[in-house]
Amino acid sequence: MLKIENLHAEIGGKEILKGLSLELGAGEVHAIMGPNGAGKSTLSYVLGGRPGYEVTAGSVTFKGEDLLAMDPHERAAAGFFLGFQYPVEIPGVSNVQFLREALNSQRRERGEQPLTGGEFLKLAKEKAALLKLDMEMLKRPVNVGFSGGEKKRNEMVQMGILDPMLAVLDETDSGLDIDALKVVGEGINAIMRKPEKAVLLITHYQRLLDYVKPDHVHILAAGRIVKSGGPELALQLEEEGYDEVMAA
Amino acid sequence: MSYMPTIHDEEWRYADFDALETVPEAQVTGWSEIAVAPGEVLARSFVLDGATPDVQRLRVTLGEGARAEIFAVNVASAYARLEIEVTLAPKAHFEFGGVLIGGGDVTREFVTRTLHAEPEATSNQTVRAVHWGTASGNYLGRIDVARHAQKTDAAQDFKGLLLEKGASANAKPELEIFADDVKCAHGATVGQLDEMARYYMASRGIAPDVAKHLLIRAFLADALAALEDEAEQERLFDHALAALEQAA
Ligand SMILES: Nc1ncnc2c1ncn2[C@@H]1O[C@H](COP(=O)(O)OP(=O)(O)O)[C@@H](O)[C@H]1O
Ligand SMILES: [Mg+2]
Numbered sequence: 001m002l003k004i005e006n007l008h009a010e011i012g013g014k015e016i017l018k019g020l021s022l023e024l025g026a027g028e029v030h031a032i033m034g035p036n037g038a039g040k041s042t043l044s045y046v047l048g049g050r051p052g053y054e055v056t057a058g059s060v061t062f063k064g065e066d067l068l069a070m071d072p073h074e075r076a077a078a079g080f081f082l083g084f085q086y087p088v089e090i091p092g093v094s095n096v097q098f099l100r101e102a103l104n105s106q107r108r109e110r111g112e113q114p115l116t117g118g119e120f121l122k123l124a125k126e127k128a129a130l131l132k133l134d135m136e137m138l139k140r141p142v143n144v145g146f147s148g149g150e151k152k153r154n155e156m157v158q159m160g161i162l163d164p165m166l167a168v169l170d171e172t173d174s175g176l177d178i179d180a181l182k183v184v185g186e187g188i189n190a191i192m193r194k195p196e197k198a199v200l201l202i203t204h205y206q207r208l209l210d211y212v213k214p215d216h217v218h219i220l221a222a223g224r225i226v227k228s229g230g231p232e233l234a235l236q237l238e239e240e241g242y243d244e245v246m247a248a
Numbered sequence: 249m250s251y252m253p254t255i256h257d258e259e260w261r262y263a264d265f266d267a268l269e270t271v272p273e274a275q276v277t278g279w280s281e282i283a284v285a286p287g288e289v290l291a292r293s294f295v296l297d298g299a300t301p302d303v304q305r306l307r308v309t310l311g312e313g314a315r316a317e318i319f320a321v322n323v324a325s326a327y328a329r330l331e332i333e334v335t336l337a338p339k340a341h342f343e344f345g346g347v348l349i350g351g352g353d354v355t356r357e358f359v360t361r362t363l364h365a366e367p368e369a370t371s372n373q374t375v376r377a378v379h380w381g382t383a384s385g386n387y388l389g390r391i392d393v394a395r396h397a398q399k400t401d402a403a404q405d406f407k408g409l410l411l412e413k414g415a416s417a418n419a420k421p422e423l424e425i426f427a428d429d430v431k432c433a434h435g436a437t438v439g440q441l442d443e444m445a446r447y448y449m450a451s452r453g454i455a456p457d458v459a460k461h462l463l464i465r466a467f468l469a470d471a472l473a474a475l476e477d478e479a480e481q482e483r484l485f486d487h488a489l490a491a492l493e494q495a496a
Binding site for chain 1: 442443444445447448449450451452453454455456458462463465466467469470
């Protein structure tokens with residue numbers, strides 16, 4: 001599904017990713033954990049094609065295609081989804097308008113028929129209910145006035161509507177209380193736990209992994225994957241901390 | 249009485265004098281005048297979309313409790329200026345919403361002069377300017393509050409959006425307030441398109457030109473929000489957004 005090889009990337013001339021390699025197969029959930037400043041968000045933005053994040057070496061293939069050669073909106077249409085650590089506010093553009101435009105843009109790009117207003121609203125209602133987000137909130141401008149937790153749930157509503165093949169979720173769990181964490185965890189499972197899909201969860205905490213069970217756990221430090229293992233690695237990190245586990 | 253303006257006239261300081269020379273003097277110095285009877289409503293919209301320099305001047309006198317609701321879109325491809333002067337009787341209201349939009353090497357401007365001559369009148373001006381190329385968008389908004397015009401409530405808001413480096417926006421609010429019990433709010437900001445919002449939209453599959461269109465429509469919306477006639481509002485939006493098709 002996703003193959004990252006020896007990825008080097010810089011922001012403003014400063015190298016952040018320093019030879020990162022990682023492979024995700026269909027049907028898998030991988031978790032990336034790592035200390036603050038390790039480059040986790042940088043990795044997610046590089047995969048999402050954010051301007052200013054420059055790849056200087058290495059390659060990324062997504063379903064056999066060169067992901068880095070695609071524009072950000074083409075990556076979305078190809079089935080790539082990025083859940084933002086800090087979802088962006090867009091005053092004056094409603095969630096409904098934004099998401100309908102997004103979904104239909106993707107469908108057109110893939111040569112599919114756009115959804116009608118009615119079809120879209122039905123889909124949006126279903127996904128909002130799944131994430132327990134009030135449908136009224138989807139009529140308001142994108143993320144404007146949303147609490148931290150509402151923004152994260154809105155990211156997952158968007159993921160539900162757009163139905164991607166691969167989701168990279170950057171600290172989707174931060175800012176969520178215990179109840180919201182459960183809703184979001186179950187939402188991720190419902191939307192993404194399918195044999196043809198894959199998820200890369202970026203997180204600091206074990207707690208999201210109690211709901212969305214990873215097949216593989218990686219530690220990212222100083223721009224590289226320094227250790228990989230099974231779910232037990234996350235538990236070990238929780239108990240011993242990064243320094244100890246990385247030294248071992 | 250009438251004289252041709254010069255660069256030393258405050259209200260003409262940003263005008264394009266080369267273009268102005270080609271406009272008939274009567275048009276530059278004359279007024280079309282309308283008196284609105286007490287309690288009556290004057291609803292007017294202007295679309296300035298000419299290819300030759302144009303100056304239009306409207307002078308309105310509002311009777312007690314009368315309203316002037318004036319909306320304008322200036323998309324001209326040559327120098328174009330709309331001037332509106334309104335004198336308010338007690339409890340009258342003057343609403344102005346204006347959009348200045350376009351590229352080229354063109355100056356587009358609105359001038360309003362709001363004369364709160366009597367108590368308890370209200371006024372509101374909202375102007376949005378979007379420019380590219382080497383175009384400039386100007387708004388000169390003067391508010392005079394006479395000594396006995398207590399309980400005046402006047403508001404003025406200008407926002408400029410520059411899509412390219414060579415474009416400019418000038419706002420010149422001018423308040424002359426002689427009464428003490430008045431509310432006078434004004435704001436003026438100039439900025440660029442929000443890059444993070446554009447990227448967020450792209451990450452969801454929206455192509456860059458569509459994202460730009462949505463963001464600019466949202467930016468302009470405040471200027472036409474007070475226009476209750478939805479068909480007329482849509483017509484003005486269409487004029488404004490059609491100009492955008494020519495943008496780089
Ligand atoms: N816009 C930027 N300009 C320069 N350096 C940045 C920028 N964004 C992030 N960095 C740096 O990149 C490194 C990795 O940051 P980030 O990817 O956000 O880490 P993480 O998500 O793992 O906490 C940090 O040292 C951070 O200071
Ligand atoms: Mg981060």
